[in-house]
Amino acid sequence: MIRIDEVLTEEIKKRCSRRRFSEKPITVQEEVEILKVIEKINDEGNLEFQCCINYGDEAFEGLKASYGIIKGCSSYAALVGDSRDETIEEKIGYYGEYLVLKLTQMGFGTCWVGGTFDKKAVAKDIKTEYSDKIYCVIALGNLEGKEKTSFEKVIGFFGRNRKSIGELFYSIKKVKAEDKKWIENGLECVRKAPSALNSQPWIFGYNGENIYIKSKGNKTGFEKIDLGIAMLHFQMGAEEKGFKGQWKFIKNCWEFIKK
Numbered sequence: 001m002i003r004i005d006e007v008l009t010e011e012i013k014k015r016c017s018r019r020r021f022s023e024k025p026i027t028v029q030e031e032v033e034i035l036k037v038i039e040k041i042n043d044e045g046n047l048e049f050q051c052c053i054n055y056g057d058e059a060f061e062g063l064k065a066s067y068g069i070i071k072g073c074s075s076y077a078a079l080v081g082d083s084r085d086e087t088i089e090e091k092i093g094y095y096g097e098y099l100v101l102k103l104t105q106m107g108f109g110t111c112w113v114g115g116t117f118d119k120k121a122v123a124k125d126i127k128t129e130y131s132d133k134i135y136c137v138i139a140l141g142n143l144e145g146k147e148k149t150s151f152e153k154v155i156g157f158f159g160r161n162r163k164s165i166g167e168l169f170y171s172i173k174k175v176k177a178e179d180k181k182w183i184e185n186g187l188e189c190v191r192k193a194p195s196a197l198n199s200q201p202w203i204f205g206y207n208g209e210n211i212y213i214k215s216k217g218n219k220t221g222f223e224k225i226d227l228g229i230a231m232l233h234f235q236m237g238a239e240e241k242g243f244k245g246q247w248k249f250i251k252n253c254w255e256f257i258k259k
């Protein structure tokens with residue numbers, strides 16, 4: 001069972017991936033705020049998230065030119081967890097996205113990064129126990145301005161195409177009329193969620209009693225992390241419209257149960 005007790009739908013609406021950062025460093029007070037969120041996540045989720053504030057340039061602008069997709073970024077959070085946990089990837093997605101939304105609330109720009117970072121540079125700064133794995137990093141920092149740069153607009157073009165509610169949930173017509181509102185708002189929040197290569201590998205269903213979610217495909221290798229991200233967005237959207245629920249892993253499937 002996983003559940004964060006906060007509704008951050010304003011941040012869900014505001015968030016988009018940012019890949020150009022300003023030189024303005026993160027202050028000590030801000031770092032303390034970020035560390036508090038990470039501590040909460042690690043306590044509640046039994047995770048090992050860590051961060052590297054103001055000295056992480058090498059992670060994105062190391063030797064390999066292809067890493068240059070993210071520029072001016074000198075801070076990141078490393079999403080670390082125990083690879084022996086059978087639902088670790090969903091947890092990384094769920095709690096990693098909570099961190100993204102809290103960073104958005106603090107006014108920082110963020111980008112989930114699964115591939116385009118220098119793993120050796122990150123491994124130098126991040127501690128891992130023997131069965132721990134660094135699943136992803138979140139690039140974070142101050143932005144030059146609210147508006148995206150022209151480069152970000154070109155890259156962000158990929159992320160604009162979103163599946164419709166009907167494509168995410170084929171049998172939406174089967175749900176009871178009184179449940180429509182919170183389910184649709186949950187799905188609206190899922191439509192705004194980030195996913196690796198914007199693949200949106202999510203399928204929702206209804207088993208007569210509860211809503212469930214599954215990931216589909218294996219195009220990117222990040223499908224289960226994307227699943228956890230969508231679970232958080234759905235939960236917050238549902239709660240905004242009065243339905244308090246939590247995700248439970250039942251017989252190999254994530255079901256959304258009334259709290």
Ligand SMILES: Cc1cc2nc3c(=O)[nH]c(=O)nc-3n(C[C@H](O)[C@H](O)[C@H](O)COP(=O)(O)O)c2cc1C
Nearest residue numbers: 016017112113114115116159194195196197198222
């Ligand atoms: C698990 C995961 C991995 C990602 N990896 C990268 C990456 O390596 N490089 C990158 O530039 N963006 C990466 N992204 C960002 C996605 O491309 C982006 O979320 C998607 O295109 C949707 O755009 P949006 O975040 O602006 O809504 C990743 C996102 C997720 C969720």
